[in-house]
Amino acid sequence: MKQKMIKACAVITAFALLLTSVPLQTKAAAAPAFKLCRSSLYENTKAKGVYTYTVQNLKKGYKVKWSATGTGKKYIKFSKKSATVAKTTSSTKVTFNSNSASIKGKKAVITANVYNTKNKLVKTVKDTVALKVQAASLSMDTSKINSDLDSLSLGASYDFDASLEPANTTSNVYWSVEDKSGQDYSSEITEDGVFTPSKAGLYTITATARNSKTGTDLAKESKTITVGTSLVSVNQIAANQFTATFNTNVKNTVKASDFSVRASAGTSTLIPKSIKFSADGKTATITTHTNFKDATVYTVTYGSFAKTINASVGAVKEVKLLTTTVPANKAADLEYALYDENGMDVKSAVTGTVTFDGEIPNGYITSDNKLFMTKEGKEASITITYTTSDGTKFTATQKITCVALTAEEASSYKFTITGDSSEPDFKASDFKSNTNISLDESGYAHFCAFDENNTVINYEKISYTSTNDEILIVNSNGKMVPVKEGNVNVIVTASQGKSEITYSFAVTILGKRTLNSISLSSHSVAMSNSYESDYTRYITVTGKDQYGNNVDLSGASYTLQETSNKALPVTYDPTTQQISIKTGITATPGTYNYKFTITSGQKTITTSFIVVVTAVPSTGAVGYVAEVTSPTFDMKVDQTTKTNPSIKVRLAKYINGVFVEYTDFTSATIQRNGLYYLNDLTLNPSKTEVALSAGKELEFTPLKLSFKKNAVGECVKAPVGTYTVTLKYYDNTGTAKTSTTSLVLKDTQTVPNITIKKLEAEQSVTNALALVNECLSVSNGVFESCTATGTSLTGDSISVAAGEKIHINTVTVKSIVNTGTPSDGSMAKVYVYNTINVDRTLTNK
Structure with missing residues (x-):
């Protein structure tokens, strides 16, 4: 064991001696490289397209040679293409100039070849860059949008454009949308600038030029638009009236009940009563049931829009007669205003009496303060006097000229075709217009015009013509005779005095009706x-033709x-x-x-x-x-x-x-x-x-x-x-x-045809039924009775004074109809009584 340990120590000692005998290597020098690499070169930044490229980690005496390759090499210039290294770096200035050429997608490879003192290539350094031209300005273009920017439609798509300068810029346009509260709606505009709004409101569309989506804003422009109906302003014009101006024609969409009028202090609320519109449909005049209070601030609300009115309902300071002309042979209202010190018409809010007097050639003032004149060109001098409750008087005099009676243009109208000459009830809630007639049937055209208050306009005469008699013949009384299939226009001419107004309605002539289906x-x-x-128990059988209309199966x-x-x-x-x-x-x-x-x-x-x-x-x-x-x-x-x-x-x-x-x-x-x-x-x-x-x-x-x-x-x-x-x-x-x-x-009985001969009697009568007989005529029957507005009496029980006007609602016509054999065996005819809507105002002489 002892021998093994001695041997191991000897081996370790020998290995240590071996390591100490090997010399240590020094740290390797860094290779030549660019001090800074770039991904893009811009022509028109602060440096104006000039960039410094530096190769570092060089040795004295080395040589560096510069060159450019790639699709954009011709746009790259070097301040020096070759240089001998003095210390450890070598630099050159790279200039990018597009010369206004399109460089989209162009790239350049900046290359530095490094040679040693023996002119041997020791390193090649490269930097691949995209060549770009930065946007300097932006201009929005809305020429593709055919609507006013303040009256765009909900759900429609609108194409906004933007152009950048210079023309060869490689910057992009980025679109954004915000509503008036700052909420972002950019998801509703495409990257190409097509905006499709999902809700009504006020929006700001912004086009921004950037080099990238999250890059710095280079240039921008905004447009403010209104989607849907927008309330622009409100103004008081009378004690019980105000105007509301919109950004678009709202004649067929806005109702009086759409407005809320409330005193800001919460003390009172005005209920809108009626509404009428300007010719372009953008301004509505709203009349309220009650009057504004003087020196009170009111908030007028329409949908999400709110505007204020500083109401003025002061004492009368001036009276003015507004009427300047009246039509010949027709009693006309004498319009006037009572102005307070702020120019508001306060006649609905004040007490007092108004009287009229004057010099009237060929005419007179009626008992209900209307002016009636007979000769065109004659001039009346009318004086109006307003007397307050305390006896103070205000007067004004106005020259009024008698002019030719002109036909009133309808605010709205209805047209339909029926199977007989009896006039339909145009005001019925279930009224439906029909503009089709087939070759195997005849029919009658019917027309009714309404003024801004939805009152029937009493034209003296209404006549009809066809634009193509080869397809449809239309007699002046409206009777239609189809000739062949096709489409024509029926022209309605409404006359009042010497004046005429025409209306046109498209009519389709269908092929002969044939049974197409039956249903139980x-x-x-x-x-x-x-x-x-x-x-x-009963089952009703219904036949339909090819156009979906009922067919007589008898x-x-x-x-x-x-x-x-x-x-x-x-x-x-x-x-x-x-x-x-x-x-x-x-x-x-x-x-x-x-x-x-x-x-x-x-x-x-x-x-x-x-x-x-x-x-x-x-x-x-x-x-x-x-x-x-x-x-x-x-x-x-x-x-x-x-x-x-x-x-x-x-x-x-x-x-x-x-x-x-x-x-x-x-x-x-x-x-x-x-x-x-x-x-x-x-x-x-x-x-x-x-x-x-x-x-x-x-x-x-x-x-x-x-x-x-x-x-x-x-x-x-x-x-x-x-x-x-x-x-x-x-x-x-x-x-x-x-x-x-x-x-x-x-009752599907054919109703007798009523013709309006005239609206003003040529001889004076004493009752409403006599006035009906004077002004109207009826085929196959006689007028038995009538009803009128403002009275529960009927027929000859309604007294009519000379020059008085009366609105006839209905007439009862007694006509003769053939019937079958009665129980006693004799042939018979019977009187049938029909109540027919007339809805016309007649004037007694």
Whole structure:
């Protein structure tokens, strides 16, 4: 063991001696290299494209040679291409000059070859750089946007452009968007500058030039835009009026109710009453129900926009007559203003009296302070006097000239085509315009114009023409005769005095209508085998043409067959287009399958339905339902009308949802528009509830025919509309309950055509009905009565003074209609009374 340790120590000692005998090497010198490498060279920075390149770690006497290669080598110049090293570094200045050439994507390799004193290459040093031209300026361009920047549409896309200088710059444009609160919406603009706003508001679009997305801003420009409707300003113009100016035409979108007007102190709120617009639709004049308070600040809010008004409603300081012209032969309002010291019209806020007087050749002032003159060119001198409650007077005189009557241009209008000459109710909530007519039908054009207050404009004459008689012939009274398929414009000429205004409407002439499809109101009917003999269910058949319009199927042939030849009393009535189904106590429970085929012209269509008959249960859940035999009834009278029709309402009893029988009700009512009717719906209704008799059946008369042998009878119809029938009853537990159902009366009778001959009578009359006969005419009938605005009286009970105007709402026309054979065997005609909307203002002489 001792020998082994001695031997190991000897080996270690020998190895140590060996290490100490080997000389240590010195640290190697660093290789030649660029002191600074660059990724890019810019032509137009502060250094103006001049960069110093230095090779370090050299020895005295070495030589360095410089060169450039790559796609951009021709744009690189060296201050010296060769130099002998004096110490340990060698430098040269590299100049980059694009000479305005496009250098996008160009690169250069800066190379330094290092040679020793024996001219032997010892090192090659390289730096690859991208050549770039930095943007000096930026200019935004919106020429691709065809809309005003203050009225851009929500959801549309708008292409913003930006150009950079110099033209060969390699900098990029970066887009950003902020709303007025500073919230970022840059995600809604593309890198190419296409902005698609997702919400309305005020935005700032900014284009910024940078060398990279996160680089330093080199140049920028911004544009402020408005998306959607923007409220620009509000101004008080009267005690109860203010104007609101928008950035775009808002005539068809902004309503008076869209505004909130509240005193800043919270003391009062003004409710907007009406609104009218300037010709360009950008300025709205809003009238409020109540007046502003003097020296009070109000905030007017529209959507997210809020503006303030410093209200002025002071004492009257000046009166001014605003009317300068009146039309000949038409009474015109004398417009005036009462101004306070701040120029606000305060006439709605002050008490006092206004009177007019003056010198009026060929005219006069009416009792309601309107000026009427007859001769064009004549001049009246009118003095207005305003007297305050304390007796202070303010006066002003104005020259007013009589001018030719001109046609008023409509603020809005409606046009439609119907099957007859009777004027539709243009103000009805369910009014729908139709501008199509097919080759196999005739029709009439109808037009109605409205002013800014939605009041009908009373043109003296309305006439119609077609722009192409080869496609559609239109008579002056609006009658249309289609010639061939195509599109034309119908020109409506509205006349007032010697002045005319034209309106144009596109009309499409379609091919002949043919049956294209039929539909059933139900394809599955559930019934019971009740003993009730009058127990019936109906399926309505509706035909549609190729344009989706209803087709009259009364002349079509048909077949109706149970596919298994089971016997059930099922019939089809072409006049009503209804399939009636009866069962009866003998009907066998089960499913009956029916096939219904109808042929009209060259078209045959087959459809099917099933009738499921269930046996009447004796026990189960009991329910009661009021049912009407004809939920919708047409009161049209023609040759098929022979007797007074009736409509029945009954109380149906069900067990487990299966019809059992008609049962007793204790009382009933029928009402329409808050008025109560008797069983005879043609009689005058009552404002108080009228209880009808109890029983199993309630029978209503929608129209009455009274025939006289060899004489003309009468037809009296109930008002059209929806009637609500309520039945009161006791259920099987003795509990008092009610059940209601609806009855709809309509009238497709061809209404007599009314023509407006004139709006001002040529001779003085004493009542409204006489004025109607003086100014209007009717085909196939006579005017029986009329209604007017502002009075509950009718017809000749409404007195009319000389020169007075009256607005006629409706007229009642009595016309003669042929009917079928009455019960006594004689042929007959009846008078039919139609109430027709007129909505015209007539003037008595």
